[in-house]
Amino acid sequence: MAGVDAYLVCAVPRTGSSLLCGLLASTGVAGRPEAYFRVPDEPLWARRWGLPAGEWRYGEYVRAALAAGRTGNGVFGAKVMWGTLDRMVDGLAAEHPELPGGDDALLRRAFGRTAFVHLRRDDVLAQAVSWLRAEQTGRWTDTGPDAVDASGPPTGEPRYDPDGIDELLHTIAEHQGAWDAWFARHGITPHRVRYEDLAADPGDVTRGVLDALGLPSAGVSARPRHRRQADEINVEWIARHRARA
Template identity: 85%
Template sequence: MTGVDSYFICAVPRTGSSLLCGLLASTGVAGRPEAYFRVPDEPVWARRWGLPAGEWRYGDYVRAALAAGRTGNGVFGAKLMWGTLDRVVEGLAGEHPEPAGADHALLRRAFGRTAFVHLRRDDALAQAVSWLRAEQTGRWTADDGGPPTAEPRYDPDGIDALLRTVAEHQAAWNAWFARYGITPHRVRYEDLATDPAGVTLGVLDALGLPSAGVPVRPRHARQADALNAEWIARHRDRA
């Protein structure tokens, strides 16, 4: 018997969520976490799962995601960015008769015993720089195929805008956890980057999943390079 039926990695872009998803999937006991509920990706997943184009109900989509995202022990994992949570709650509200504002009850009804992992990054400037560069180039992981969609360029206003977004979304996650009395397992990007295996095993322990002897293998390589460092230094010099 595991400690949870499902868990969500709650994050803001460029906090290492893809890295953590891959690490947890590699253990074979923590589901197959992906961004199943990101709106632009829903049609892609729906086709992969054989759902009829434009005809599926949200409950059908969630059940297909659960089937695809579970490991043999029945545990499901997925990641949610702040903006994605509203989409999931809205979709579930159309399927279940919970009162408005009952986000946590809706999630438990659909996903069972549900735990939360809150992934954040202490260095918000490095996060904003990484986010801007990914948006400019279309390269969100080191494994994205094909050439970049555009060349990266230093944009101080763009970095400042993303710094505000990072702060807003992190505050929103904290407020949501507080509203529903949720104490998530908290993970720092900086710890994940330094000790990916140790952090992964710590997540398993927090979820009540077996961690002794499980394999932990990274699926994604680190992307930050000298250009990121240059932009960070330039931006700090402006302050």
């Protein structure tokens, strides 16, 4: 039996969350983690699940997400960015006004025994450069065209912007600090994953997450569905920014 009913991959953009979620989904025992609760994606998921356009209650949406995101062993997974958490909590609070308590109580009311996986990246400059480039080009992932998180054709050209990088460095620090404070406030000890470890050995990190969740890891294969996007442009921008500093 699984040690959890659900888990949330808690992250800031460009920490490898899509890579990790794809690896976990490929195991067949860790749910089908996606960014189900990202506000811009909600209409896309709702259409897939046959919910009436603009007429569903948040509780109905959550139940549909649970049905879609569970594997046969009953485990559900989802990806949550810091900016998404408030939307989830507000929606669940409106569904359960009778429930006293904090954010964690609402999440566990919706998802059952819930564990948390926290992703972070040591090289925050590389993270900021990757984030800026994704925003400029609209290319957030390199995956199959049928995926909800698949990027369409490029929407712009990459352009070195030192002020934009500095702004994102500030945002990364702010959001990572907010996750740390949220875990501390609710007495949660998440399973922590470094992007650098994930990139170096995806299979080992994936099995480590399964172990932390109380899921079988022995003999489990994990196949990535995303390809690395960083290239010589990222390397150049990082070098230019370090030289500027």
